[in-house]
Amino acid sequence: MSRKRNVESEGGVVFIDPKMKALSSLDGEIGWLAAFPYGLQHVLAMFVANLAPIAIIAAAAGLPEDLRATLIQNAMFIAGIGTFVQLFPLWRVGSGLPIVMGISFTFVSVACTIAATQGYGALVGAVIVGGLIEGLLGLFARWWRRIITPIVAAVVVTSIGFSLLGVGAASFGGGSGAEDFGSATNLILGTVSLLACLVFQGLAKGATKQLSVLFGLVVGYLVAIPLGKVDFSGFASAQLFSLPGVLPVTPEFNLGAIITVTLIFLVSATETVGDCSALTAAALRRNPTDKELSGAVTADGLVSSLAGVFGCSPVTSFSQNVGLIAMTGVVNRRAIATGAVVLVLAGFVPVVSLVFASLPEAVLGGCTIMMFGNIIVSGFQMIANAGFSQRNITIAALSLAVGIGFTQMGDIFAIFPELVQSVFADNCVAVVFVVAILASLLLPKDQKVEGPLIVEEGNDSVDIATDALES
Template sequence: MAKHSSSIDLVYGLDDKPRFSVAVFAALQHVLASFIGIITPTLIVGGVLGLGSEVPYLVSMALIVSGIGTFIQARRIGPVGSGLLCVQGTSFAFLSSILAAGFIVKGNGGGPDEILSTIFGVCFLAAFVEIFLSRFIEKLRHIITPVVTGTIITLIGLSLIKVSMTDIAGGFGAPDMGAPVNLALAGLVLITIVIFNRFQMHMLRLSAVIIGLSLGFVVAWSIGKVDFSGLSDLSLIAIPVPFKYGFSFDLAAFLPIAIIYVITALETTGDLTANSMVSKQPVDGPIYIRRIKAGVLADGVNSAIASTLNSLPMTTFSQNNGVIQLTGVASRHVALFIAAILALLGLFPIIGGVLQQMPKPVLGGATLIMFGTVAMAGVKIIAEAGLNRRNMLITAISIGMGLGVAGVPEVLSAMPDDIKNIIGSPLTIGALSAIFLNLLLPHHLDAAPHAASEHAGAQAESAESSEDGRAMTAATVSSTAK
């Protein structure tokens, strides 16, 4: 790790103060790299759950709380904040659980206000799971091992692909589902992202998604698929109102979201480790541990603030570590400019109003790649943990159960509604299965009785590999999941 860190040339270190023009330019590159990741989950939730006129306000809140969270993470307020140049943004990892929560309320006859009241209420309370775990994050890896993390991340990606494919076809309830023009728009976006990902220039690769979406948006507008007529009804300024939609709680919605907060804590550990590396900061020892605990604590606090201000849970964005390498600017003072830009953009609902008009096939073409990559990141983590019989058994049963209840929900038809709502979530039943099997199955499952010495050596090697790779594995997850 140290060798890798030393190979990075920094123009401005962590506590250096670059001049104004340099700081603004670096901040704009960080905003460009993270902007789509911040707003896309809100656009998906708004579209799938039919939140309509509330979407522009929700997009504004996502940008504002991203600015607030970035400021807290970099500035450090008491014990909260890593003090690194980290951008905080809306996490894709929560999407499937949040959509499930919304459908529970919708199934009970709730409208947009009731849906948002439950989502934000549940996310607020569940954020305290991560806040609590931040105090002993270094011990959590003994329970949430790479094979568990990989299985859950794979389920997250696979469960969201249906959302992407529905958008590609035209969106839920669209009268032209599957029309050739919809497929063509999605294909254009997908191909554009692939092409720009093949460029050698780092900034073009970082901007591939925003370029693909922009091109798809322009083409869709040119053929009459975009309607800006409703923008005149939007308010000029978006004012954050704490719990604007109320505060509700649902246990069935709470459990899967709480599980994701556990995974997010591990993701953040990996992100902060990678950020420490590129910023030439310690990646072991007491300073490092304090930084990780403070950063994970900030993640939980920022998610609680996000829920309070009507936005989805947040996490650190790992793509910004690439921007630090690209610019050579690791100064945490740049985060203050990033925070200001994001908050300023969030003040104007017209930005969210324009983005809301993005045709579903355009959005679906981009999210298909995003969610597919999330699933593959989970597969990679499982492979790195080792494809022995024990790990394959854990993964096979957990993914099978998760996808099984998603594909055939009737399997739980005889269950009481409360239980059905809890274990009917692919993520909940898959995650609980992975955690329990990981705790119950013996680690010597693959060892032959006459090969005790070989087993001991393999077990020691596996333990060493798991511990050494923990941080980088989590970083790999988050680099693709956001």
């Protein structure tokens, strides 16, 4: 006698595996232990990228080794706190979405310049003030969100995906600036990691299938050890426990630095809006609400101010983790929260940071390159959902062509002031956003055709029976 399978449906999607149903729901019931691997996967996907910006900025500022180590430790702690705030909002701060926060790459260029010329204290002061301004802007998101039309959000999401492809490729080759970049060892590690992800995803069943990135990272790490690509030298002198350092650098409030950093915060807010749109579109099959967008941007700013208190550069939502969610469909807040716990613990246990930091770049690149492609596909889907009207096609084509094309030729901005160059020359997301907003505001609305369409046989002309009305 055959047994009837317990099949449930929700929102038109059929769930056979109860665990997968829980993972695909923001507040699905799942045990902490069962949820842990999915949160750990998110930490592994963003760990190196979270450390890199603060390490680059600290080096540019010429900070001593002990202070650099403190800032890296603090970066982990702040990323965990920011992720918790996004997952479980406090008042109007936080989106309630499975957003993973980390130190932003968007600020690296400007931050390096300020830290090198005006001092690291001036950077910290600018981050604290600029974050408060972005947080205030986020509270009023429902007033300015109207200019972020579906087609604008769609092209911003698409540009985020394109902007990350170079990051994934650089990691695949061993990390930008690495002495052995593009070596056979790095390419083998990246390929092995990518193949491990694909094989696992093809063979695994049910909810386990969504751990393909974690599996690829583990396999790549194990293969990297005998190849000499994992550096264990820092473990011998690592402390077992250390408190994150508050105000490791005294803030200085320089007006020029504050204005410069605040302008970049506006770009960061745009990226957060795009990440929210990409996440909800890919994983929740809807647009973000005003409350979610407002909370996300507010948290982006206020947690960045907190990051400044701990001596770090600003944080933002991590697009690579949005790509991971788009790839796996895992949106459960409890699952993502286990990753936030790991990040916070890394802020108290330096050896935890060392374990993750020892992950070779090539392994990370092999596991993340497809995730970044998923963000592009999500953007294409959003463009399709916005509709292929002539107006939307024009906005998408113009903004992507100018944004991606011009930033590949950064010298095209040479006649502009240095501040404009620092914001736009290498940031296709910022250029795409500005062009898309201007096009959306300036282009006339589509003409809506009403009435019968009369086509004269044997004639190429088409007569409209009634006047077109503005949509």
